[in-house]
Amino acid sequence: MERFLWRCPNCGAALVPLPQPHPTVLQCENRHSFDIAKQGYVNLLLPQKRGGTPPGDNADMVRARTAFLEAGYYKAFSDGVNRLCLDTLQSSGIRAPVIADAGCGEGYYTHRLCAYLREHRLDAACVGFDLSKDAVSHASRCAKADGMQHCLSFAVASLFEMPLADGACDGVMNLFAPVADAEFARILKPNGFLLMAVPAENHLFGLKCAVYDTPYKNEVRRDVLSHFRLMDVTRITDTVTLNDNAHIRALFQMTPYYWKTSQKDQQKLFALSSLTTEIAFDLLLYQKVDARGSTPNPAKGTF
Ligand SMILES: C[S@@+](CC[C@H](N)C(=O)[O-])C[C@H]1O[C@@H](n2cnc3c(N)ncnc32)[C@H](O)[C@@H]1O
Ligand SMILES: [Zn+2]
Numbered sequence: 424m425e426r427f428l429w430r431c432p433n434c435g436a437a438l439v440p441l442p443q444p445h446p447t448v449l450q451c452e453n454r455h456s457f458d459i460a461k462q463g464y465v466n467l468l469l470p471q472k473r474g475g476t477p478p479g480d481n482a483d484m485v486r487a488r489t490a491f492l493e494a495g496y497y498k499a500f501s502d503g504v505n506r507l508c509l510d511t512l513q514s515s516g517i518r519a520p521v522i523a524d525a526g527c528g529e530g531y532y533t534h535r536l537c538a539y540l541r542e543h544r545l546d547a548a549c550v551g552f553d554l555s556k557d558a559v560s561h562a563s564r565c566a567k568a569d570g571m572q573h574c575l576s577f578a579v580a581s582l583f584e585m586p587l588a589d590g591a592c593d594g595v596m597n598l599f600a601p602v603a604d605a606e607f608a609r610i611l612k613p614n615g616f617l618l619m620a621v622p623a624e625n626h627l628f629g630l631k632c633a634v635y636d637t638p639y640k641n642e643v644r645r646d647v648l649s650h651f652r653l654m655d656v657t658r659i660t661d662t663v664t665l666n667d668n669a670h671i672r673a674l675f676q677m678t679p680y681y682w683k684t685s686q687k688d689q690q691k692l693f694a695l696s697s698l699t700t701e702i703a704f705d706l707l708l709y710q711k712v713d714a715r716g717s718t719p720n721p722a723k724g725t726f
Contacts, residue, residue: 426521426548427576428588431455432467437588463572464563466556466579467586482557485529487673489561492531494670496663500704501532503659504618505539507706508594511616512545519546520593523610525582526600527551530562530575536596537575550587552580553600585610594618608650608711617651617709623658627678629700634680634688643705651709660703671698 429438431451438449438457449465450456459465491497512520520540524533533551540547553559559577566575580586583603587610595607598620607617621644631638645653665671675681675692692698 426574427550428591429467430586430588432469432580432584432586438586460560460563462560462563463567464559464577464579466559468554468579468581472581472584481555484676485555485557485561487669487676489529489531491670491673491677492529494667496665496670496674497531497702499661500620500659500702501535503657503704503706504532504596504598504620505536507618507657507708508536508596509540509543509545511618511708512540512593515593515614517545517593520548521591522547522549522594522596523585523587523592524549524551524596524598525585525603525607526597527553527558527562527577528555528600529558530565530577532596532598533562533577534565534569534571534575537571538569541574546574548574549576551577552582552585553577554579554581582606590615602646602648604648604650611711613711613713615711616654617648617711619646619707619709620704621646621707623660623703623705625660625701626703627674627700630674630678630692630698631680633695633698633700634675634684634692645707648709650711652712653707654710655708657706657708658703659706660701662699662701664697664699666697668693668696671695674698 429449431438433455434451434453436451436453438451440446441448441450447459448456457465457467527533530551533549537547537549551562556579559579562577566572578586583606585606589609590612592610593612593615595611595617622641624640624643626641671692
């Protein structure tokens with residue numbers, strides 16, 4: 424917790440852990456205080472921003488996605504994210520990076536990234552934010568179980584209002600979650616990078632063939648962001664075979680098709696005992712631009 428420059432969601436002042444006998448409370452100078460849950464996360468989403476129903480993914484969605492990710496089907500993608508982050512940090516000479524994962528879900532990528540950077544002798548600290556309390560709670564439990572709570576933290580918060588000071592981070596990761604261009608730029612240092620993932624043309628084509636009579640390839644997405652310049656694109660592809668119907672369902676539920684597919688077409692998928700599909704992602708590496716639109720110290724060549 425200490426490595427992160429927490430900011431109070433009420434008043435914007437710095438939030439710091441209280442000394443003994445209350446080390447499990449974060450408090451600002453205006454005495455707004457937030458309990459650190461026993462799992463290790465802190466809920467910094469103000470009640471008035473929570474709305475009626477619990478926001479973010481619910482416990483069932485979290486469980487399904489956890490089972491799928493922990494089975495390793497997206498490991499190649501996670502490895503690609505890790506390599507790209509390490510290369511970017513090493514080429515900028517950053518030895519003790521702070522990385523935020525905006526919309527971290529249950530922290531699969533955040534956790535693996537933090538462990539990987541530390542295995543490569545960087546004194547990395549990673550923090551994940553998500554609206555889903557169930558997801559954040561799971562992520563924190565895993566961090567604690569692996570003894571990583573000193574370098575890996577999670578908070579319930581909106582990625583549009585992350586409870587971090589301006590310029591607190593070297594990098595922001597944003598994987599399959601909403602994009603908050605200005606907020607990402609705010610929490611980044613001047614040279615900071617943003618790593619975003621988007622599906623490539625063939626992503627999940629095998630799954631689509633199993634569901635739809637006329638499957639389409641994805642349109643390639645290249646978001647133009649006003650506070651960032653696109654520096655590099657890395658394509659990651661793999662072919663995975665799912666031999667467990669629960670994993671097939673979980674994968675389907677993780678996709679936007681889940682919400683758009685008829686019951687009849689969904690049944691085709693739910694009847695399968697095995698599915699082989701290509702997975703294909705583009706990792707978009709952006710660098711923060713200053714107010715004049717220039718990158719102070721470009722990490723890689725633009726194109
Ligand atoms: C498709 S999941 C991706 C999770 C994770 N990055 C992964 O790839 O496994 C999208 C996540 O964004 C979260 N989310 C949606 N809107 C959000 C917001 N405004 N602030 C923070 N998290 C949000 C959801 O709760 C969900 O966990
Ligand atoms: Zn405050």
